[in-house]
Each structure stands twice: as structure tokens, then as C-alpha cells.
Amino acid sequence: NAGVTQTPKFRILKIGQSMTLQCTQDMNHNYMYWYRQDPGMGLKLIYYSVGAGITDKGEVPNGYNVSRSTTEDFPLRLELAAPSQTSVYFCASRLAGDAANEQFFGPGTRLTVL
Amino acid sequence: DQQVKQNSPSLSVQEGRISILNCDYTNSMFDYFLWYKKYPAEGPTFLISISSIKDKNEDGRFTVFLNKSAKHLSLHIVPSQPGDSAVYFCAASDRGSTLGRLYFGRGTQLTVWP
Numbered sequence: 001n002a003g004v005t006q007t008p009k010f011r012i013l014k015i016g017q018s019m020t021l022q023c024t025q026d027m028n029h030n031y032m033y034w035y036r037q038d039p040g041m042g043l044k045l046i047y048y049s050v051g052a053g054i055t056d057k058g059e060v061p062n063g064y065n066v067s068r069s070t071t072e073d074f075p076l077r078l079e080l081a082a083p084s085q086t087s088v089y090f091c092a093s094r095l096a097g098d099a100a101n102e103q104f105f106g107p108g109t110r111l112t113v114l
Numbered sequence: 115d116q117q118v119k120q121n122s123p124s125l126s127v128q129e130g131r132i133s134i135l136n137c138d139y140t141n142s143m144f145d146y147f148l149w150y151k152k153y154p155a156e157g158p159t160f161l162i163s164i165s166s167i168k169d170k171n172e173d174g175r176f177t178v179f180l181n182k183s184a185k186h187l188s189l190h191i192v193p194s195q196p197g198d199s200a201v202y203f204c205a206a207s208d209r210g211s212t213l214g215r216l217y218f219g220r221g222t223q224l225t226v227w228p
């Protein structure tokens with residue numbers, strides 16, 4: 001199993017550009033999450049999904065959109081990139097009903113908006 | 115509002131000694147706690163967890179202690195090794211919530227020197 005994979009690893013955007021961060025998991029996990037991590041800060045939840053076709057906002061959703069058309073994929077869309085979106089983005093997944101609530105993380109995408 | 119707090123941004127310990135990383139939380143609904151370890155340019159990986167019905171959980175060199183009355187947990191690493199040098203995140207969840215959402219602290223950078 002590859003686990004959780006994310007592409008790209010790095011990206012530089014100009015202000016106002018848009019892009020999609022890709023996330024795929026091969027563990028048949030129902031729940032998927034997008035986090036951002038700013039320097040010296042913990043991970044903040046952007047969006048989450050409890051299954052295909054179901055998504056909802058986390059604590060910092062502004063400026064982002066998500067979709068979940070399949071169990072495996074959970075792309076994060078940035079429209080009109082802003083410098084405040086410079087961050088490292090992590091995708092995670094977990095199995096529904098897992099008592100431990102353990103989430104499995106991808107390697108991250110480092111995004112810089114100039 | 116930070117519901118999970120790690121007040122020490124960094125900790126430096128000599129190889130072979132004990133490392134103690136601390137974490138405090140404010141939400142009394144949290145009933146499961148996890149520690150994640152993160153190396154540079156990688157995603158966080160699960161290290162150890164503890165349920166609120168326990169006050170200690172041990173896994174090899176790693177032990178997590180939970181003091182519910184103080185809303186405090188700590189991670190002990192004995193003996194510390196240079197390979198333990200990483201950022202450690204404390205996370206908490208309310209398993210009664212179907213979201214399985216994790217709330218993260220800001221992390222503590224542990225450096226183990228020879």
C-alpha cells in the first residue's frame with residue numbers, strides 16, 4: 001500500500017492564480033481531511049469528508065474548495081491564490097469506526113504564493 | 115482558541131537521557147489523545163495514544179501519561195536517541211463526534227544530541 005499520496009510536493013503560485021492539490025489514499029478509508037500548517041503552528045483543519053459525495057468545512061475553509069467523487073481521491077482547490085495561503089498542506093485519512101481515531105498523513109505540499 | 119497547547123516550542127536533551135514533552139488541553143469532552151512525530155519534509159506519523167480511561171500507556175521507549183483532573187498529558191522517551199530528533203505534536207479528539215476530528219498543539223521540536 002502506498003498509503004496517502006499528495007502531488008505536487010512543491011509549488012509556487014502568483015497572486016490570483018488557482019491550482020488543485022491532489023490527494024489519494026489506497027487504504028479504503030472513509031474519512032479524509034485537509035490541514036494546513038503554518039510555521040510554528042499546529043495543523044489547522046481546512047475541509048473534511050466522511051465519504052464520497054459528502055464534504056464539510058473545518059476551521060479555516062475560506063479561499064478553498066473540495067470535492068469527493070470517489071473514496072480514494074480528495075482534491076483541494078485554491079481559487080485566487082493569496083499570500084496568506086502560503087503554507088504546507090497535509091492530506092490525511094482514517095477508517096470510520098477506528099476507536100483510536102488515528103489519522104494517516106501524506107507527505108505534504110509546500111505552497112508559496114508570491 | 116487553542117484547545118490543545120504545547121507551551122514548549124523546543125527541547126534539547128542529551129542522548130541516553132529522558133525526554134519529557136508536555137501537553138495541556140482545555141476541552142473536557144476530549145477522550146482520546148495521540149502523539150505524532152514529524153520529520154522535516156514528511157507528514158506526521160502516529161507514535162502513541164491513550165484513552166481517557168487510562169492514565170498510562172507504554173510502547174517500548176515511549177510512555178504517555180494522562181492526568182485528567184489537570185487536563186495534562188506528557189510523553190516520556192527513555193532513553194532518548196538522536197533519531198528521535200523531530201517535531202512532536204500532541205493531538206486530542208472527542209470520539210463521541212462522528213467526525214473523528216483531531217485538534218493539534220503547535221508542536222515541540224525535540225533535539226537529541228550525542
